[in-house]
Amino acid sequence: MNRPTNPLSPKAKKERIDSLASSAGGPRADADTATDIAVRDVQVSDAGSVGEDEGVSLWRSAWHRLRRNVIFLIGAAIVVAFLVLSIIAPWIAPHDPSARLLIGEVSRQANPVPLPQPGFPLGADDRGRDVLSRLIVGSRQTLMVGVLATLGGLVGGVTLGTLAGAFGGWVDAAVMRVVDVLLSIPSLLMAFTIAAMFARPSQWTLITAIAIVQIPIFARLLRGSMLAQRRSDHVVAATALGVKKAPIVFRHMLPNSIGPVIVQATLVLATAIIDAAALSFLGLGNPDDRMPEWGQMLGQSQQYFNTFPHLAYYPALCIIVVALGFTLVGESLREALDPKSRR
Incomplete structure (x- = not known):
């Protein structure tokens, strides 16, 4: 069987390849040379510069959005006013909240509750004590109960959530079963x-009871966040x-x-007050x-609710407004820090 012969000799092949290379590479070489000359003519200053702006943290970015959020500003105004009032309450109260200044006007048959009059714009209770002074001074007790109960629940929840999220395994299972039992019972x-x-x-029984109720809320939230952190690259x-x-x-x-736990604390604070x-x-x-508190005033007014409902309206309105303020602040913080719910 005859093999096909190549009409070109090795020398002819070499010459053919060289000619193709020269024809294809000639213009490209000229283009490359022109490009090199153009690159050499460009100065470093003509290349521009990289911006030196620093990165914005999550909290700073959230603050930029919160400053333009009307709902947050309204809630913050209510909270700040409540905090300032509770701090300066003893100095701005017009009367001693425990003094029975109008006890002489109290008559069980005709007028058991003195109505508003000069010096007593909201009237007095059934023991002759100024209602306005008791509302102002009661803000401090209400704030103390809400803050201490929330701090107690926060400390307990962070402790349990850290144990469950950091160690996992049987520790996580044991802690979460306790949390599930607590969550299965209505909080109130x-x-x-x-x-x-x-x-x-006493006042401390209130703080203890409300703090225990809030522990599972913080524990479950922190545990979920820490489980997500366990699989992050830096960990x-x-x-x-x-x-x-x-x-x-x-x-x-x-x-x-x-x-997220800090944001939840602002929401829980409103629940603690309620x-x-x-x-x-x-x-x-x-x-x-003798040391008034809004819930206490509300409870003492129930026997006169049919005839003198204003005794219940004033403390109830204070509780509603303050709880609304903390709720607005908490919801705005949650939306500002959560990428899924940012506006």
């Missing part, structure tokens, strides 16, 4: 049960480098997970009415 019913267990009701890298568990938890996982008022209304608050 559980707070009522805890407060009723004390032999003598995996720190673990691979041999960093100990405690620094990873307290330097990386917990600081990056605490943001729950404290409810327990005081049911008679489980501080029995000493």
Whole structure:
């Protein structure tokens, strides 16, 4: 069988390849040379510069949005006014909240509750005490109960959430089963049960009962955030480098997970004030009415609600407005910090 012969010799092939290369590379080489000359003619200053603006943190970016949020501004104004009022309450109250200044006008048969009059714009209660002064001074007690109860629930919830989210395994399972049991009971019913267990009701029974009710809320929220942080790149890298568990938890996982918990605390504070008022209304608050509290005032007014409803309207309105202020602030913070709900 005859093999096909190549009509070109090796020398002819070489010449053919060289001619093709020269014809294809000639213009390209000229273009490359022209490009090199153009690049050499460009000065460094003509290339522009990179902006030196610093990055914006999550909280700073949220603050920029909150400043333009009318709902947040309204809620913040209410909260600030409430805080200022509770701080300066003893100095701006027109009368002593425990002084029975109008006791002489109290008559069980004709006029058991003095009506508004000069010096007493909101009137007095059934014991002759100025209602306006009691509302102003009562703001401090209401704030103290709400803040201390929220702080107690926050500390307990952060402790349990950190244990569950950092260690996982059987620790996570044990903590979450306790949290599930607490969440299965209605919050007000559980707070009522805890407060009723004390032999003598006081202001601290309110704080303790409400704090225990709030612990599972913070624990579950922080646990979910920390579980997400456990799978993040920086935590995996720190673990691979041999960093100990405690620094990873307290330097990386917990600081990056605490943001939603702080936002939730503003919302829970409003709930704490309402729950404290409810327990005081049911008679489980501080029995000493020389230091007034809005829920306590609301409970004492129920016997005169049909004839003198203003005694209940004033403390109820204060509770509603303050709870609304904290709720508006909390919801605005949540929307500003949550990428899924940003406007």
